[in-house]
Amino acid sequence: MFNKILIANRGEIALRIIKTCQQLNVKTVAVYSEADADAPFVTEADEAYLLGGPKVNESYLNIEKIIDIAKQTKVEAIHPGYGLLSENTDFAKQIEDAGITFIGPSSESINRMGSKLTARQTMENADVPIIPGTNDPIESVDDARSFAAEIGYPVMVKAAHGGGGIGMQIVYDEQELAKAFESNARRAEQFFGNGTMFIEKVIEDAHHVEIQVLADQQGYTIHLNDRECSIQRRHQKVIEEAPSPLISNRTRDKMGQAAVRAAEAINYVNAGTIEFLVDENENFYFLEMNTRLQVEHPITELVTGIDLVEQQLKIAYGESLDIQQSDVKLKGHAIEARIYAEDPKTFFPSPGQLTAFEPPEGEGIRNDVGVHGQYQVTPYYDPMLAKLIVYGETRDEAIEKLEQALSQYKVEGIKTNIPFLIDVAKAPAFKRAETRTSFINEFMVKQ
Structure with a gap:
């Protein structure tokens, strides 16, 4: 078993991981922001290191700083918890390249499931039932209208690289579609750096x-x-x-x-x-x-x-x-x-x-x-x-x-x-x- 791991997360999930590590006699390294200096996970870990300011981009999303601390503390593995960098392909890849074990799937697997469109295609090939919808990006509002008319309303416009409910909206008729498509594409671009959209049929009463x-x-x-x-x-x-x-x-x-x-x-x-x-x-x-x-x-x-x-x-x-x-x-x-x-x-x-x-x-x-x-x-x-x-x-x-x-x-x-x-x-x-x-x-x- 590992001797020491770094937990690249905060709050209750960091503390949850620490508890199991303690039972397995695995040492833990916490990383924290200025706002979390007094958090229970910081004091419960064997070691704790400041990442930066309170905003996530100053601290918990700072890949370079997290990996630097991992190297300095000679940890063998990094656990990403959930949220934050847990499904970030680049983070997983940089950990792999640094010779540290990522406690999760390979960066390649994360990448394949990170795009909902790629995931749909992969699941269809694996004989896993998928919701009727597009397997290719919807490039324009006109294309969205055409496909929605084909499968019938209501439809769900979805960001291909979204998550947490961001970049997705149920649309009940053609009048709503243009605004929903454009606003969710902008939001997806803002939050995920990718505004690619697709459409699925809404499974009602699901x-x-x-x-x-x-x-x-x-x-x-x-x-x-x-x-x-x-x-x-x-x-x-x-x-x-x-x-x-x-x-x-x-x-x-x-x-x-x-x-x-x-x-x-x-x-x-x-x-x-x-x-x-x-x-x-x-x-x-x-x-x-x-x-x-x-x-x-x-x-x-x-x-x-x-x-x-x-x-x-x-x-x-x-x-x-x-x-x-x-x-x-x-x-x-x-x-x-x-x-x-x-x-x-x-x-x-x-x-x-x-x-x-x-x-x-x-x-x-x-x-x-x-x-x-x-x-x-x-x-x-x-x-x-x-x-x-x-x-x-x-x-x-x-x-x-x-x-x-x-x-x-x-x-x-x-x-x-x-x-x-x-x-x-x-x-x-x-x-x-x-x-x-x-x-x-x-x-x-x-x-």
Whole structure:
């Protein structure tokens, strides 16, 4: 196993990685911005080094500085966490060129999945169902109108190199199309440096189910079943659960097999996630692949008993998977709720000084936390403070535990989305598992 790794990330995911490293006796190096000098992950790591100012381009996106620190501290590997540089092909390539192990897939695999158009073509060749749409870039508004008329509205205009809900929009008629196409292309260019767009048919009344995969360097790939991720706002997940209550075991098996084919099609190594849209008849369609650890990975850990960060480290070190597909069993039900520093009515970020932060405790409750009770929440980063993960023998038990835990969560000094999460947990539609991707929009209208 590695002796020392650098964690090129921040907040709760950096602390989460540190905890597994401590269990494996792997030393950790944290890198941090001026705004994060007082963060728990900085003090918990064995070593910590300042990257730069509070803005991400001054610190967490500074590839040259991160690799310099990695060389100075003689680490053997770098874990990118999620977000930030985790799916940056250039970052992975520079780490490889520096003779340091990247705890994730190869830069080539990241590159192939980084373009949603390339990913669509690859999945189609691997016999993975894809959403009807274009496999080539849409070059102009006129081309967009022509193709949308051909497949029928509503359609989704999407940035080929986008992520996090940026550069994508549902369009219901021709009048909306020109504005949506041009504005999302500009946004994609601004955020990702690439304004290439394409169009897909909207799968109406769909829900969002993803499959966790693990693949070792020896070419063996398994899946760890599914996560239901339909409760989203602005295409970003808010509550996730495992397993999905909306698909049959037969569909679950078919999706798992398709996910393994998808990973094998790009010679994928390490942990990754294949995301699908599933319609009311349980037909499923490839959406995208995340070539990293997911925010919601803890719910898979709770229902399978498998530590995904431990598996990432072992795979990156060159060890063969010691888990067979037949070893993967689902036990119980887990739900994750993301705790955000945001106004629960508008979802606008709510930075400020925390005066108290006390997550609930008890059997079946896990807290992945990135802050402490006197932490200064800045406007520079994603507003997620922590993740509350609950486990029950049944889904009903997990929901009951979620309600209780959220009601006991104590955060003072800033606004959070906890009141909204409590409302969702109590919603009859959530309890009935009627959670399509339109859930939040419909739920907010009823409030």
